[in-house]
Structures are given as structure tokens and as C-alpha cells.
Amino acid sequence: MEAAVFILSLVDCCALIFLSVYFIITLSDLECDYINARACCSKLNKWVIPEMIGQCLSTMLMLVSMHWFIFLLNLPVAAWNIYRYAKVPMGNMGVFDPTEIHNRGQLKSHMKEAMIKLGYHLLCFFIYLYSMILALIND
């Protein structure tokens, strides 16, 4: 049972890692002028909700299986994702808005955010791996 929870979280975390990498690659493509702002933003906006779902799934799993420490580790990122999504003003085309992305260093801040998330997900990945192995051994 424990192992199943951790296997699921591990898979979820892998997906989130791949997603972060995808975000980083797309944003750096925009920086280097390989794609234009509209294409970049529509690609990224498509994956904002799946990322949120993935993160919340992981958090819920940890909550349900009562692993409090890991739950508290996941909670800030989930909360941040939800806050970022809810804070988008009505006139914007999503979290990534092509008309605003080149203004006020937004591109840089999005890039930084994606990098931090990547680091965080990698950390979580190893935690889940370790916990999963522990759970499998204990079974």
C-alpha cells in the first residue's frame, strides 16, 4: 500500500520534472528567438493546468497517506501554482501572456521559476525514490 502510494508519486514527480524541463526549453527558445511570443505562450499555457493537477495530486496523495513531512514539502508549491493561476488579471491570455512576456523582465522571472521548480522536483524525486525503496523493503 505504502509502496503503491510512493510509486504513484514517483511517476507523478517524473512527469512534473519533464514538464519543468519543457517549460525551460520553450522559454529559452523564446529568449534566443527560435519561436515567437505567441507560439511560446500558447504552448506553455496549455500545460499550466496539467502541472497544477499533477502537483495537487501529489500533495493529496501524501495527505491521504499521512506522510506529513512530505505533504508539507509539497504544499507551498501547490499553493503557489494555484495562486499564480488565480492572480491572472481578466484581460490576460493566461499565466503566460504574449503581450506582457517581454516587459519588466517577466521572461527572466518565469525562467527562474521554472528552474527552481526543476530543482525542487528533482529533490522530491529522490525523496520518493528513497521512500519507495524503503517501503518495498519493509513489505
Added chain:
Amino acid sequence: MPPSNDMSNQAPPYSSYGYPSMQPAYRQGPASHTDSSPSQDLYSQSNYQQYSQPFPNLSQLSAALGGLSGVPELEVESLRPVNLLQERTLLPPRPLEAPEPNLTPDLKKVNCSPHVTSVTGSMMVRAQSLTTVDLLISLFNTAFCSLSVLFILTVSIAFRLQIITTLLFLSYLVPDEFMYNPVSRSYGEPHRRPEVQNSTVEFIASSDYMLRPPQPAAYLFVLDVSHNAVEAGYLKYFCESLLENLDRLPGDTRTRVGFLTFDSTIHFYNLQEGLSQPQMLVVSDIDDVFIPSHDSLMVNLKESKELVQDLLNSLPAMFSQTRETHSALGPALQAAFKLMSPTGGRVTVFQTQLPTLGAGLLQSREDPNQRSSTKHLGPATDFYKKLALDCSGQQIGVDLFLLSSQYADLSSLACISKYSAGSIFYYPSFHYIHNPAQLEKFQKDLERYLSRKIGFEAVMRIRCTKGLSIHTFHGNFFVRSTDLLSLANVNPDSAFAVQMSIEDSLADSSLACFQAALLYTSSKGKRRIRVHTLCLPVVNQLSDVYAGADVQAITCLLANMAIDRSISSSLSDARDALINAVVDFVNSYKSNVSSLQQSGLVCPSAMRLFPLYIHALLKQKALRTGTSTRLDERVFAMCEFKTQPLQQLMRMVHPDLYRLDNMSDQGALHLNDTVVPQPHLLHLSAERLSRDGAFLMDCGNVFYLWIGKCCSDMFIRDVLGIPNYASIPPNMFILYCPKKACLLFVFLFFCRDDGSAKATFFQQLVEDRSESSSSYYEFLQHIEQQMSK
């Protein structure tokens, strides 16, 4: 060959076109404080007493100020400390000019004139690390303004723009073609070529710069014909104006026009050559708009001219009895987009009410009882933004004429123009009978709009020296990538601003260069590149930066930033940020440059008007609180700040006030046998007005002439042709056309002491306190309090 500064004859080596030797000097254009009226002398006298010397000896002063580099020839006028709480006369006698950067005479000739490009400071600091303050560096550019002389060149080398920048940096590698100077038809002297001698040059673009053959000029007019529109009565005047100006529409034989009218359905007009009269096609399915027949809805103007004229003559009568009250603007714009997609061009939309039907319908968000609320400054829906981006991608620019008397959610509607490089015109309370001033303005604006120069399918690239990077853009365009702006249409009346930051130290150059290149298709189908170049010296000391600051550009940049902040967070945040900008500035001057321990508010002479301008900015419609301001008017004022050229903006913020009835010939200009007196600028305070005078206020696009009750009858007779004060009609105005073709027509309102324009006139006197805002002196005291915290 020995280097020489004599740039004549045989191909001198590049080293002779030397760098200016490092003189961290700066010049402020107009001399200040040459007022001769006695009361003002008293104040400035007392200020000088403070420093106990009238500055006869520059080195004495430089020692007193301390910390300035020991160059004896320092022009310290710009750095002279001014105690704002004590000095009452800050304005220069004539309108402020931008400070000139100190470069060698040859480079100075080559630099862009301030009316094309102005920068917030005429010096660039070498590295961000040298300053402990945040430096705002920004560039204002009217890329497409009319110029008296423009060199047009054909160069067949690719990367020619890189060559210009390299030339400025003294490259030794010069391609052979550059040795020929087409203007003087001589060989040698690449530094004499027009692009190096002039700051603005236009190139003929080769086919490498074309994604498709240059498009013809295409104009589509989308007209609101709902009941509201008929009430407002604009249609008749629009048709008249277009009929008159049909031949003056910029273009050639390929010019195309089309018309679309809409209320709750959309009406297309078949104008095919050969028809006896225009044929109207109605599409009532507004949820899925389709175009009835592709060919003849946009027609060649030359071929179908009579049909177009027939249509314009019959259009007002067609809808005079309409009972439709709904307005399906969104579907009409979608139809316009579909119609124009194959070619691109310009769409002009006339709207008189809130769109209530179909996609993009808007709700009324303004609460009339809460006129001083400052919410809802951003768009309510992203429909117009998305549509604008689609249009921008197809090279369609959308211009909006909003002629509504009630709330029409301009903040959402404006998006259609903002991101497709269009312009916005707003006529609040437009009515063809009740508001003749607005009607006249509409007619004159339309005349200018229809006949002004236009460029199509344009992109603009802004380059700067290595070490500087651009991080924010202001204006109506779409930013496709970090330095590429996509402008579907360019016109001479709009301006752009960019903000830059110093990423790496500018260690190895003594010049910082900026270049804006605009690639566009002219209305005659020629592909051109217009290049503006500007360079500034790089200095090491913060005091030099202060001395070269351009206070007007800084004010307008801060206004743009405040508007961005008020949309993204809140208006009160933006206002606080503006006040903090002044406080930070005074604090940093005190701690970094001035070594005098002064109480009071001291700032360098170059920036003495900065707090005054910020104070005036806080009273603008766009940023004011406390006074009831209609939301649409506020949003429109914000849009103006983003797109108007610098000189217009500054006169909007801080109008020029002159006294007319006692002008003397002292200091007058002599032009063509006429003597043009140059009255001095006055501070914007009621204390400068007097009952027996006549005062002219220049607000950019509106002039006010205030005539005091006891003004001499002779003056009134001679100037206005009216026998005496009592016979001036209360709401008199005339339309005045300045000689310069660049400006729109201006209104001249005559304010009697008890007329209705008087209230507007007095609102512009920014130094005085009003019910909802403080006076200038109180503002200074507030700043002083904030400083000591």
C-alpha cells in the same frame, strides 16, 4: 600617416576620425534665471545670499561643491544646487530644451535631434556598480515623423546596419562600396557618406527584406450604425470628410477601400465596378461570421470611385430611421479581420456605445456613484487582445474612434488598437448638435488622419551598445522578440519608449550608441528601412549624470511606469511610487554628490523642475484621485501617455503659460522682417495671473486665452476684434492651425473670468491647492518629511 582632425581630401585613415577626448562636461541648453522682473530677483537674491557668492569664479564653486573632477572648464550651471523650498522662480524664460550631450562637433551634427529621439540623460554612466541609485535609462522615439531632409540610399551589401554601428565604433574594415559617396559623387572619405553624416537615413530595402511583395494600401472603414450612433450624428460628417479626402488617402493606383457597417447584424457593401449602385449584403449570423463574396467587398479605389462616392452619399440616409439599439462590435471586427487577412492594411472602427451583442460583449463596469474609484483600469476580457494579435500577425492595424457619451469600457476596447499598432481617438459626450467643439475636433482630426503619411507591414528593431539591454517597452505595438517590435501600421503621430538597464560595465567604450531601424512598406508600395542613430558619451561620475539629465524625458518615463503599475497593482501604489521617486532622487543627490550639509530640499539645477513636474503629473486625469474622473476619460488619458510624442506630453502635464498684454520686444526673434516677441514662461499659479492681463496657456492640443475682467479694451479690440470685455461670448472658441504639419489642429478657448472654460483653465494651474490636492509648496514639504524618515 599622422592622425589629424582635418577631415578633408584623400581617404584619411580612420584613426583621424578620432574619439572625443574624455571631457566629462555637459551643457544645459537654455540659460536659466535671466528674469529681470524685480520681485523674482528678490527671491533669487536671497538664495544666492545663502551661498554668499554669485559664482564669479568657477573653480571656487567647484571647490565649494567638492567631489567634482578637477576639469577647470566645468560648466557647473547644471550642477548648481537649488534649494527648492526657498527659490520661487524655477522655470526658464523659454520652454525647456533637451540637454545636448557633449560630443565633438562632428558627432553632434550626426546625433538625432530631440524631437525624433530623446533620452533621459545625455550621459551614460559606465557601470551600474558605480551608482548606488537605480538609474532609469530610457529612449523616446517618434520613428516615423516628418523630416525636412531625408537621405535615401541603396546599398547592396547585406548587414548594412551592422556596418553603421561598426563605423561609429571605428572599425578599420571598410567595404569597397562604402568608399563611394553617392551624394557628393566622389570616392574616398567613407566618413562623409550620408549615413555617417546624418542621424536619420532611409535605405531602399532589397528583396531579402520582403516576405511577400509589398502590399498595396488597403483601408477598411467599420461604422457603427445603431440608434445611438444616429443620435450622435457622426455618420454624416464622416462621409463628408471622406468624400473630400478620398484623393488624399495615401496610396497609388493599387489602393483598396472597403466599408462595413454594423448594428445587431453586419452589412457588407458590394462595390464592384460595373454595378449601377452599391449593393448591401446583410449577414445576421453573428456567432459564426462569414464573408459573403470575396472579390468585391474590398475594391480598387480608382476603378470603383463613383460607386464609393455613391455609397458615401447615401449612407447617412440609409440608417436615419433605425431602431436597432444593440451593437455587435466583436463580430464586426472578426469580419473585418477575415476581409483584410489576404492583404493587411488599416481598419478604422467608429463606435458609439458599449458592445452588447455577440463575441466580445462587455458589461458596464463603472459605477456612476463611485467616480473616484480607480478599479477596472485593465481589460475585462482577452477577446480584443487576441483579435489584435491575430490582426498584427496579418499586418492589419486597427484604429479606434470612440464617440460615446456613456461608459463604453475603453480599457477593454483599447486593446484592439494597442497591440495592433493602431491609434485611439476619444470624443467624450460626442453629439453633433449639443457639443459643437467635439464635432469640430472630430472633423479636423479625421482630416489629418485620412491624409497623413502611413507605412504598412512594419517592424522596428532597437539596438544598443553591448552592455545595455532593453527590458520594458511602452507604446502601441506587439513585441515579437526581445528587440523586435511588430507594427502593422506606422504613422507620424505616435511615439514609443523603451527602458534599458546596464547589464555589464561599459568599460571599453567612451560612447554609448542607440539605433532604431524601422523596416516598412510605404503607401506607394516601396520597401524602405529608416534608421535613427543616437550616441552619448560615457562618464564615470554620478555628478556628471545628474548634470546631463533631461528632466522632461524622465518625467514622461515615470508617467509610463506609473501607468503600468496602476494597471498591474493599484493607482495609489503608482502614486506612492512617484512620490518615492522624488524622495529617492533628492536623498541620493544629497548623499552622493552634494557635500554641503543643507537643510531643506536641495537638488541640482538641471533637475530643479523634477518635483514640479511630478507634482503636476499627480494631478493629471490619468493619475489623480479625489476628483471625480470618468473611467473612460482616465483610461484614455493613460493611453495618451503611452503614445504621444514627448513635447506634446510635457505640455499636457505642465502647460506653458505666457502673459500677452505686456509683451516687450526685448529678446524678440527677428524672422523675415517680422518681430516675434518671446514672452517669458510663468509659473502655473493663480498668483501670477492678474485681473488686468490676458494670459495664454499652451496645453499641447488645446490653448486657453484667459482674459481678466479689467483687461484693457484696446487689447481686446486689437486681438479679438470685439469691442469690450462684456461682449466676449461665454463659450467662444476657434480652431487654430499651427504651421507645422506634424501637429493636430488645436483649439483656442477664450475664458472669461466667469465662463465655463474657466474651470478647466484653473484646473491646469498645478501649483495651487484645490479641494482634492495639495499645492506645490505643500508637496515639497511632504517630500522633505519623507526624506528625513
